[in-house]
Amino acid sequence: MTNAHSTPAVRPLRSSVSGALTGTLRVPGDKSISHRALMFGAVAMGETTIHGLLEGEDVLNTAAAMRALGAAAACTDGVWRVRGVGLGGLAEPAQVLDMGNSGTAARLLVGLVASHPITTFFTGDGSLVKRPMARVIGPLEKMGASFVSRAGGRLPMAVLGSDKTVPITYRLPVPSAQVKSAVLLCGLNTAGVTTVIESEPTRDHSELMLRHFGATVSVETLEDGALAVSVTGQPELTGRTIHVPADPSSAAFPAVAALLRPDSEVVLTDVGMNPRRTGLYDTLVEMGADIAFENRRDQAGEPVADLRVRGSRLKGVVVPADRAPSMIDEYPILAVAASYAEGTTVMLGLKELRVKESDRLAMVAEGLVRCGVKVEVGADDSLTVHGTGRPPQGGGVIATAMDHRIAMSFLVMGMGSVEPVQVDDSAFIDTSFPGFVGLMNGLGAKIAGV
Ligand code: S3P
Secondary structure, eight states: OTTSSSSOOOOOOOEOOOOOOOEOOOBBBBBHHHHHHHHHHHHHHSEEEEEOOOOOOOHHHHHHHHHHHOOOEEETTTEEEEOOTTTTTTOOSSSSSEOTHHHHHHHHHHHHTTTOOOOEEEOOTTTTGGGOOHHHHEEEEETTTTEETTTEEEEEEEEOOSSSSOEEEOOOOOOOOHHHHHHHHHHHHSEEEEEEEESSOOOOOHHHHHHHHOOEEEEEOOOSOOOEEEEEOOOBBBOEEOOOBOOHHHHHHHHHHHHHHHEEEEEEEEEEOOOOOHHHHHHHHTTTTEEEEEEEEOOOOOOOEEEEOOOOBOOOOOOOOGGGGTTOOOOHHHHEEEHHHHHEEEOOOGGGGGGGSSOOOHHHHHHHHHTEEEEEEEESOEEEEEEEESSOOOOEOOOTTTOOOHHHHHHHHTTSBBBBBBEEEOOOGTTTTTTHHHHHHHHOOOEEEO
C-alpha cells in the first residue's frame, strides 16, 4: 500500500466472538506526532532523537520523503535519529514523493516544501489520489507557491516552491489540523508572522512540537471565540529528543473491544491524552464506559495516561458537532460501540468524514447495515445508530475501501456479534497499527485469516 505503482496483496480477515479480554498493552506510537517529529527534525539543525516512533507504512513513507529531501533519517536499536538540513535547506528530490495512503504526510509536506525554491512532485495510492488537496493549494498560492495538479486539486501534483513566500492571515474554511499545519509550516520558512484562524480547535501537535524545537508560536482567542495561531518565520530550529506517546486513535480499538466484552479488564499504557484528541473517550464515559485514567503525566509536552478499561453496558448518547475535531478519526469505532449500546446514538457534523481515507460516513453506515444494525445517514451528514443493548447480528462481509480504520472497527465489531464479521482486506491496517491482529489476539480476540 505504500507504493502507488504496486498493488498490495489483499488480506481478508474474520473476527469471531471472544471471551473476556485481559492484559496490558502499549499500542504503537501516535501517527500525527510521528509524522511531525520526522518533518521538524529534518528542518532543524543537528540531530533529533525519536523514541517510540510509529513504524507504520504512512510514517515510513514520511521518513523516506525526508531522506529524498536531503535529511538523514534512520533507526538503530528502536531509536530513530534524524539529521536535519536546517530551515530553508531542503533539497529538490530527484524522484516523485509517494505518500502512500497518508493525507497528513502529503498535506504537511506540501506546506513545508512550498517555501523552498524547489519543485517537488507528490503522488499517493488509490485512496490518496482521490482526496482533496485544493484545501492546501488555496492558502499556499496566496503565500506565493504554485501548483500543477489534476482536476479538482488532486494528486499527482507538482509543488513549485518559492523562497519569496509572504506571510498571510488565513481563516480555515474547514476544521482541519492538516490545513492549519500546512500553512504554519510554509510560514515557518517565510519572513514575518503567519497566522491561521480556526473557529473550532483542531489538534495542536504542530504548535506544541514547533515550540519544542525552538520556534515562536502564539495562540490568541479572538472576540468570536476563534483561535488565532501565529508562527514567527525563520527561527533557528534545534534538534531535540522526542518521546512519542501511544496513539489514542489506535488505543480506541482495544478500548472499545474491552468495553464490549463482559468481564474484560485491559490496561492501555502511555496513551496520548491531548485534550484536542480525546473526544472519543469523553463520549464513551458519557455512554457509561468504565474507563479509569491512571497515572496522568506529561511526556515531552504532551499529556499521557494509562487507561484501565472494563467491560461495560453502554447507552446511546447525542454527540455534538463541535466535538468532531477532537475525535474525527474515531467515529467508525464509536459507531461500532453504539451498535452494542442500549438506545440511539446520534453523531452530528460528520461532513469531514466523507474525505478521509474513504468516505467513512458511507462505509460505516454500509458496514453496520450488513451486520444487521439499524442506521440512518442524515442529509446534514449525521449518523444515527439504533442499539438494542444486545449484540448485533454480524455476519457481514465488510468493504474496507483502502481504509485502515474501517477494517479495525469491523474486526472489533465481530468480537461480540452473534455471527463472525469478515473484512475484505486488512492490508491497510499496517499504515497506522502494525501488529494489530497479534496484539488483539494476545488480549483474547479471535481474529484469523479467511
Ligand atoms: C491529522 C489530522 C486529521 C486526522 C488525520 C491526522 C493530523 O485530519 O483525520 O488522521 O495529523 O494533523 P484533518 O486535519 O484533515 O481533519
